[in-house]
Amino acid sequence: MSRASNPLEELLEERAALLADVRAFFSDRSFLEVDLPLLIPKAQIDAYINPIETSSGFLHTSPEYAMKKVLSQVPRDIYQIAHVFRKGESGRYHTPEFLMVEWYRIGFGYQALIDETLALLQHLLGPLEVRYARFQDLWRFVHQDDLRTKEENFDAFVVPELRKQEICVITDYPSEAASLAHVEEGTAQRFEIYMRGLELANGFVECSCSKTLRGRLEEQNALRTAAGNPAYEIDEESLQASEQLPPCAGVSVGLDRVFLRKKSATHLDEISPLHLVTQSLAL
Numbered sequence: 653m654s655r656a657s658n659p660l661e662e663l664l665e666e667r668a669a670l671l672a673d674v675r676a677f678f679s680d681r682s683f684l685e686v687d688l689p690l691l692i693p694k695a696q697i698d699a700y701i702n703p704i705e706t707s708s709g710f711l712h713t714s715p716e717y718a719m720k721k722v723l724s725q726v727p728r729d730i731y732q733i734a735h736v737f738r739k740g741e742s743g744r745y746h747t748p749e750f751l752m753v754e755w756y757r758i759g760f761g762y763q764a765l766i767d768e769t770l771a772l773l774q775h776l777l778g779p780l781e782v783r784y785a786r787f788q789d790l791w792r793f794v795h796q797d798d799l800r801t802k803e804e805n806f807d808a809f810v811v812p813e814l815r816k817q818e819i820c821v822i823t824d825y826p827s828e829a830a831s832l833a834h835v836e837e838g839t840a841q842r843f844e845i846y847m848r849g850l851e852l853a854n855g856f857v858e859c860s861c862s863k864t865l866r867g868r869l870e871e872q873n874a875l876r877t878a879a880g881n882p883a884y885e886i887d888e889e890s891l892q893a894s895e896q897l898p899p900c901a902g903v904s905v906g907l908d909r910v911f912l913r914k915k916s917a918t919h920l921d922e923i924s925p926l927h928l929v930t931q932s933l934a935l
Contacts, residue, residue, distance in 0.1 A: 660928045667925070670776060670911055674733060674753055677775050683729045683755065688718040690735060695884040699875035702739040703884075704748070711737035714904055715754050716832075717890045720858075723756055723900065724893035731755035733907070744919050745850060745909065754904040762841045762857050765901040766821055769845060769853050772905065773819070777914055780847075783817050786824040790814075815849035822846065832868065834859045841901075847913050855903025862891040 830840035833856030842856035873883035
């Protein structure tokens with residue numbers, strides 16, 4: 653079979669080129685690439701994300717905890733390209749295993765991190781029309797006051813508005829939706845970036861107060877319990893590391909979704925090498 657007629661080989665070459673472009677972007681900015689374990693001893697706690705548990709620990713849902721532990725001891729700009737795992741996620745834009753790049757910038761502010769994230773996306777996808785929207789302005793389409801109700805109705809009410817824009821940067825999250833972000837005057841220094849309605853990036857200026865972070869993790873566990881999901885033990889090492897973090901900001905970008913948009917595909921299966929192998933072997 654010739655190279656031109658082998659769609660699997662073509663796909664592998666395109667994915668390899670994308671990863672080379674990602675590494676070139678960070679190399680040009682003098683980042684240190686880190687390679688940390690996928691298997692961690694304690695689960696990352698999020699009300700709406702379920703980890704995959706093994707007999708030896710948990711497959712990480714993002715490299716965040718491990719990277720922050722490293723950052724607390726090695727105050728340098730770092731990045732990692734990692735496979736991450738989330739139980740029960742499947743569909744057009746979701747899979748239980750996917751590829752992510754996450755990075756942390758020492759001394760970066762909110763807008764500087766947004767600008768760098770947009771620079772990476774344009775490095776990978778070409779020129780993009782960028783618009784900004786405040787969190788509260790988007791939520792006016794939901795017509796409900798409760799934040800959790802709004803989050804549950806995000807796809808139904810907000811995503812249709814985001815599909816109208818090539819790139820939308822959502823800013824000014826309320827403190828209730830801060831995740832692990834620093835909060836100033838009731839507003840979380842957190843942002844998300846969507847491309848034609850598909851989330852590509854989630855980032856924030858890091859909160860380094862372990863007491864505040866503990867409270868947020870306890871709230872997430874309470875939401876998990878209320879939904880009938882297990883609560884998880886808090887990673888005390890991670891909280892300890894947060895107190896030693898240098899002032900920094902971090903962001904993650906879903907590379908499979910970036911590749912999907914680059915290929916103008918409509919389903920993650922279309923850009924999955926293993927899916928193509930399975931189809932070929934079934935013929």
